[in-house]
Amino acid sequence: MRHLTKLVGTGLILLTVTACGGQETMATHPASGNDPAAPSSATTPPSPGAPGKPRLELPPGSTPVPAAKVDAAALPKDFPHQVYTANGGTIINLRAEEGGCQHALGEATEQTAQHVVLDLSETKAQTGQMCTMDLRYPYISVALAAPLGDRTVVLKQSPPR
Template identity: 55%
Template sequence: MPAAQVDFSALPAGYPHEVWVSADGRTLFARAQEGGCDRVHGEVREQTAQRVVVSLVKTQSPPRGQMCTMDIRYPVVSVSLDEPLGQRTVLLLSEDSRH
């Protein structure tokens, strides 16, 4: 995707800046960041004719009585779009959801 089509400004410093779309334009992929007991998934927050807003949601579910490692992973997350992305811009957000 062209760099001008993606807004990474709301992501934390050091977060991956990698986004692409499927051949049919209906699936958006993004490189995310997680570590230890954290897991990340994508959620579409908004879809308009001008832009798509995707939140990369980090959840933490530490196992009872177990320690979490401090490793960092960079999984690919995907979200389905109602319509092909086309020329719409993508805004990526990051949020924490503790469980």
Template identity: 55%
Template sequence: MRYLTNVIGLGLIVVAVSACGAQNQAAEPAAGPGSGTLSTVPPSPTVPPSSAPTSAPSVPGSLPGQPGAPRQEVPEGSTKLPDKQLDASALPADYPREVYTSNGGTILNIRGQEGGCGHATAEAAQQDGNRVTVNLTELKGQTGQMCTMDIRHPVISVALSSPLGERTVVLKQMR
């Protein structure tokens, strides 16, 4: 009889712990910093205001070909920039060299490079009558965070102050 009581008690404990565990897993993604709940969802990297790109804000739900969050595919209706208009000589040999225009030439869609917890960004640093210089940067994740060892090539959109026309696009990688 005593054995049966122990088995039933142990069974109730297992059921109670399982129910609590399932409830905590459902609440985990909503947990934020300082909530006291351990979350396996990686936090978004924090970008200091001074280094935040101004020409390509992350805008959820932006229109195709408009500046917004990086995407894996080139927006529909984009036109590949001719090689003669692209100066990518400052990029490392293994860096992608793809630039497309959209929205009448006022948006550049550039294939960037990021890895692990990094996030690729681009900024039109200088625009004049002959050229547009775009700085490509990879923002690193928080320190102490576990990251995968993969390389991704997202498409990053950059808004120009006027249509590109015949100007040359100069790509530079900033560290």
């Protein structure tokens, strides 16, 4: 009798795990069903250097901005300051810093004939959310109103928003 109880208990556990595994597949891959309202899995990726979410790799076609044209004096000494252009100079791709549940943000706050000021920040983490204590250095993209040309890129940092 004791072995029968263990056998039935083990069977129930296996049945529960198998059922949960099937539901997880539907939850993580909703586009695999036949629901016409579900988002398509064949979405078009953003064009190289297009503004959007932070990414781990430099977008293809990015050209480095000479170090003499990057003013990173307002950033902490250990903050990355690699800057690239794309799309004819109308997109700036640059290294940013983010950590835990926060994500890097970038915004062109001033654009003159002499310089472009880029404000780097992070999103605020949600209150009560558990987050890892890691640092990441993704590339973020910022659109400019006109090609960068010979203007200087001035980098500054704001508190999380």
